[in-house]
Amino acid sequence: MRRPEDRALARHPLLDQVLARRRVVCCVGPGGVGKTTTAAALALRAAMAGKRSLVLTIDPARRLANSLGLKALGNRETRIDDALFRAAGLHPRGEMYAMMLDLKLTWDELVQRQAPSPERARQILENRLYQKLSTAMAGSLEYMAMEKVSELRSSGRFDVVVLDTPPTTNALDFLRAPDRILDVLDNDAMRILLGPMLKASRIGLKLFALPTGLVLRTLAKFTGQDFLRDLAHFMVAFEGMYEGFKQRASQVKQLLAGPEAAFVLVTTPSPLSIEDALFFHRALQADGISTAALVVNRVQRDPHRLGGPDSAPALREALQLAQIADGGDPPLSQRLARTLAEQGTLADLDRRQVQELSRTLPEVPLYVVPRLRKDVHDLAGLWQIDEYLSAAEE
Amino acid sequence: MPPAAPDARAGLLDRRLVVFTGKGGTGKSALSAALALAASRRGKRVLVCEVTARERVSELLGRPASGTQIHELAPNLYSVHVRPPEAMREYALMILRYETLYNLVFENKVVRYFLTAAPSLAEIVMLGKVWWHATREMERGRPRWDLVVLDAPATGHGLTLLTVPDVFLSIVSEGPLARDMRDMQLLLKDPARCRTCIVTLPEEMPANEAIELHRALDQHGLPQGALFLNGVFEPRFAPQERTQVARGGPLLAAAADAMESHEARADLSVRYEQLLRNEVRLPLLAVPYLFDRSFGPQAIEKVARSIEAAL
Numbered sequence: 278m279r280r281p282e283d284r285a286l287a288r289h290p291l292l293d294q295v296l297a298r299r300r301v302v303c304c305v306g307p308g309g310v311g312k313t314t315t316a317a318a319l320a321l322r323a324a325m326a327g328k329r330s331l332v333l334t335i336d337p338a339r340r341l342a343n344s345l346g347l348k349a350l351g352n353r354e355t356r357i358d359d360a361l362f363r364a365a366g367l368h369p370r371g372e373m374y375a376m377m378l379d380l381k382l383t384w385d386e387l388v389q390r391q392a393p394s395p396e397r398a399r400q401i402l403e404n405r406l407y408q409k410l411s412t413a414m415a416g417s418l419e420y421m422a423m424e425k426v427s428e429l430r431s432s433g434r435f436d437v438v439v440l441d442t443p444p445t446t447n448a449l450d451f452l453r454a455p456d457r458i459l460d461v462l463d464n465d466a467m468r469i470l471l472g473p474m475l476k477a478s479r480i481g482l483k484l485f486a487l488p489t490g491l492v493l494r495t496l497a498k499f500t501g502q503d504f505l506r507d508l509a510h511f512m513v514a515f516e517g518m519y520e521g522f523k524q525r526a527s528q529v530k531q532l533l534a535g536p537e538a539a540f541v542l543v544t545t546p547s548p549l550s551i552e553d554a555l556f557f558h559r560a561l562q563a564d565g566i567s568t569a570a571l572v573v574n575r576v577q578r579d580p581h582r583l584g585g586p587d588s589a590p591a592l593r594e595a596l597q598l599a600q601i602a603d604g605g606d607p608p609l610s611q612r613l614a615r616t617l618a619e620q621g622t623l624a625d626l627d628r629r630q631v632q633e634l635s636r637t638l639p640e641v642p643l644y645v646v647p648r649l650r651k652d653v654h655d656l657a658g659l660w661q662i663d664e665y666l667s668a669a670e671e
Numbered sequence: 672m673p674p675a676a677p678d679a680r681a682g683l684l685d686r687r688l689v690v691f692t693g694k695g696g697t698g699k700s701a702l703s704a705a706l707a708l709a710a711s712r713r714g715k716r717v718l719v720c721e722v723t724a725r726e727r728v729s730e731l732l733g734r735p736a737s738g739t740q741i742h743e744l745a746p747n748l749y750s751v752h753v754r755p756p757e758a759m760r761e762y763a764l765m766i767l768r769y770e771t772l773y774n775l776v777f778e779n780k781v782v783r784y785f786l787t788a789a790p791s792l793a794e795i796v797m798l799g800k801v802w803w804h805a806t807r808e809m810e811r812g813r814p815r816w817d818l819v820v821l822d823a824p825a826t827g828h829g830l831t832l833l834t835v836p837d838v839f840l841s842i843v844s845e846g847p848l849a850r851d852m853r854d855m856q857l858l859l860k861d862p863a864r865c866r867t868c869i870v871t872l873p874e875e876m877p878a879n880e881a882i883e884l885h886r887a888l889d890q891h892g893l894p895q896g897a898l899f900l901n902g903v904f905e906p907r908f909a910p911q912e913r914t915q916v917a918r919g920g921p922l923l924a925a926a927a928d929a930m931e932s933h934e935a936r937a938d939l940s941v942r943y944e945q946l947l948r949n950e951v952r953l954p955l956l957a958v959p960y961l962f963d964r965s966f967g968p969q970a971i972e973k974v975a976r977s978i979e980a981a982l
Contacts, residue, residue: 308695308825309877406842418827443827495772497846504843548966549727550696556725580929585922592926599919605909612907613916613926619962620929626964650935652875 292644292666293322295570299539301430301532302439304572305561306543307553311574311646314653315543316441317345317375318662324357324373325663328436331374333425335418335443345375345656352379352386352425357656365656374435383421384411391521400514406507407514418443427529430537474509539569542641544634546576546627551634558638571641572666573631575648579624580617587621589614683896684710684982686866687814688805688858690821692829692884693870694877698901700727701966702870702958703822705974708732709982711747712975715817719750720801722832723824726752733968751804755793758800765803766847794835795852802855805865823867826884833859833867834891859893866896869953873903873936873943882950895953899978900944903957904936936960956980 296302296319304316313334320332331354334342347355354374362369385402392398401407411417422442429438471493497505532538540561544554558568586592593610596603603610635643646665653659683689689706691699700721707717707728718741719728726736728750734742737750739757744750764773805819823829836856843849858865867888871881881898888895908916908930916927940957948955958977963970 309697309872313876498766498848503845507842545696547696552725577932578928580925580932583924583928585925587925592923595919595922595926596916599915599923601912601915601919605912609908609912609916613923613930616907616933617926617929620932622962622964648932650931652939654875 290642292319292570292642293326295642296323296437296539296541299537299569300437301426301538302437302541302569303426303442303533303538304440304541304543305442305557307550307557310543310545310550310554312543313441314659314662315541315572315574315646316439318659318666319541320373320375320437320439321367321369321656321659322663322666323437323439324369324371325367325660327370329372329374329434330437330439331376331429331435332439332441333376333378333422333429334441335378335422342375342377347375347377352376352382361656365660367656367660371436378418378422378425380418380421381411383425384417387421387424387522387525391518391525393517397514397518401511404507404511404514406504406511423529423533424525427525427532430532431528471505471509471512474505475513534565538566540566541570541572542568543572543574545574546630548630551630554634555637558641568638568641571634571638571643572646573634573643574646576631576645577620577623577627578647579628580620581624587614587617592617682982683866683868684713684715684818686818686864686896687816688801688819688821688865689896690823690829690833690859690865690867691870692823692826692833692867693899694872694880695825697870697872697877698899698958699825699870700822701731701971701974702868702899702901702978703820704728704731704971705978706982707748707750707818707820708745708971709975709978710818710820711745713982715747716815717748717818717820718804718816719744719748719820719822720753720804721750721822722753722797722801723822726750728822731967731971753797753800755796758796759792762796762799762803791831791835791838794832795839795848798832798835798855799851802851802858806854806858826880830884830887830891833888833893837891862894865894867893868896868899869951870899870901871943871947872901873940875943878943878946881947885951885953898947898951898953898955899958900940900947900955901958902960903940903944904933904960906934906937906941908934954980 302316302319304312304319306312316334317332320330323330334347345355345357345361354376357373357375388401388407389395389398392401419442422440426438426440429435474493493505533540542554542558542561544550554571561568581587586595589611592613593603593608596610601609605612631643631645644666646662649658649661651658653662683706691703691706693699703719703721704727707719711717721728726738729735729737729742729744732744732748734744736752737744738752739754741749741751760773801819801821804816806814808815823832836852836859839852840849840856843852859867869881869884869888871877885895885898913930913934916923916930919927944955944957956978958974961970961973963973
């Protein structure tokens with residue numbers, strides 16, 4: 278439950294207001310900070326407020342996935358069952374859906390949509406290089422997550438799509454992935470380089486498609502001729518499709534930088550996570566995208582807020598008054614004093630980190646979610662998080 | 672018959688290359704630093720290679736960042752930040768041998784474009800550099816490094832990095848790069864020379880990710896060293912004490928709250944340690960949670976002491 282002292286700290290607008298008109302919410306931040314949980318909580322919040330929301334997740338915790346009724350990957354949206362809501366004592370006015378992103382399937386679907394003919398789509402899908410690229414290429418997951426969001430957005434089936442982004446340590450990778458991958462697909466430089474091989478590929482002279490020229494021969498030394506030949510085939514198969522891909526990528530970029538999208542930066546008070554989060558923030562800024570809100574998860578609450586003695590002798594007296602034996606080794610009073618000191622230290626460290634973060638980014642509304650005693654793995658737990666998200670903290 | 676219990680000793684110091692991976696934020700860099708410190712104290716010449724966007728190990732040991740040049744952080748302990756452009760240049764020069772040819776080909780605008788766009792090339796050259804330090808770099812007729820510690824990226828990207836030779840060799844089978852990749856693959860898959868360690872926390876997502884990573888590494892034939900469970904809380908209060916203090920009234924309210932916070936985390940530690948012991952057939956090393964105000968050299972010393980058993 279939200280406590281009065283949290284409410285008193287509310288100075289920023291409520292997160293609901295910050296996100297009210299956004300159609301796409303991207304939860305970004307370093308790995309292991311609770312992005313998936315935050316994304317699911319935001320989608321739940323939207324559904325409770327009467328919207329049709331979808332949370333698109335990459336790799337959710339198994340218990341969270343199970344509790345939302347998500348059984349497998351496969352790009353299928355699953356409507357969260359009414360029974361689950363009822364069991365959590367929740368009565369949403371809208372609907373909530375969840376989906377797990379399947380990387381390979383998203384690539385395949387994209388190729389099928391963009392290919393001029395089913396025959397061409399088949400050629401690409403069967404290309405050895407494509408099969409590797411679509412699953413193993415760095416940045417591929419990031420690109421496809423964005424692609425899926427854009428597709429879901431234009432389908433108009435949802436009022437709001439919340440994306441749980443892949444745990445990328447390099448924010449730049451994540452934002453630049455579409456460009457990087459388009460560079461691979463449609464690269465004039467590569468076309469010039471592979472020119473002779475491309476020509477041979479096009480007319481089907483596989484045997485004669487050998488790399489020529491010093492530059493190409495030297496490159497072949499590194500990559501092998503087979504690779505360059507596969508690449509030439511791949512590029513030929515993709516010819517004529519670049520425009521479609523480019524259009525989509527620029528649509529995605531426009532969507533992300535536009536007023537419909539919001540980036541929520543998720544972090545924990547750990548100094549490393551905060552550093553990473555600030556790095557993300559700057560990377561977003563460099564791409565002309567502002568951070569709509571900051572969510573700091575797992576903030577330790579100070580036990581001292583509840584009052585009472587904290588030294589071992591004073592605790593010993595308090596135990597006596599309560600008629601509790603000061604037994605054990607070390608005695609209970611000493612263990613309590615040590616634990617109070619440790620938990621106080623944790624809370625103090627967290628508080629300083631949160632304050633520092635809020636001083637560094639004064640313009641970004643900041644929301645604090647305390648460290649909960651149990652893992653969040655059901656709708657009731659998500660709603661508890663929403664209770665905290667509805668209070669803003671300075 | 673149940674599988675044989677894993678050897679309590681992982682023998683990490685007897686390898687040429689030890690890799691740390693695991694979910695983001697679990698403490699891979701801290702454990703890399705701690706292992707390197709422990710090894711250097713035993714007289715090994717150790718090089719830590721960091722391949723993620725930000726260098727951390729030097730900072731954890733209270734030293735300025737090493738950058739892309741090897742710097743000494745402590746006696747016998749060195750680190751280097753491996754970045755794709757520099758690794759690329761070094762590697763290309765090694766194969767081409769002639770600076771002029773390198774400049775002609777690799778400084779060519781068209782080729783540069785190709786290289787920045789080519790998939791997995793960054794991983795290939797970074798791994799190539801680590802491999803070179805671990806197996807090829809010589810000094811006065813003997814390997815320059817007794818042990819190379821690779822602080823690898825988090826799970827997914829870490830696995831991508833470690834399986835880059837597999838992926839590459841399935842596409843390319845000829846040329847010097849393929850030859851080196853094969854050698855790299857041999858190193859990563861040789862249990863006598865290389866072990867990959869998993870770092871995790873007593874929380875649901877990191878623990879499950881560790882279990883999946885363990886299986887994935889197994890499937891790829893990558894030998895593993897140890898599982899490090901970081902940030903462990905020990906249970907401190909008996910159930911009866913918990914009930915009594917919780918009902919102890921306002922004077923004990925703060926103490927009860929602190930106690931419950933502690934025990935909640937201890938419960939998680941116990942639960943996930945059990946789960947991991949059941950699911951991961953590796954020596955498990957519990958690293959206690961540290962209440963240090965700043966996570967620097969002193970904290971790394973403590974971590975180094977708590978992992979002695981793995982060495």
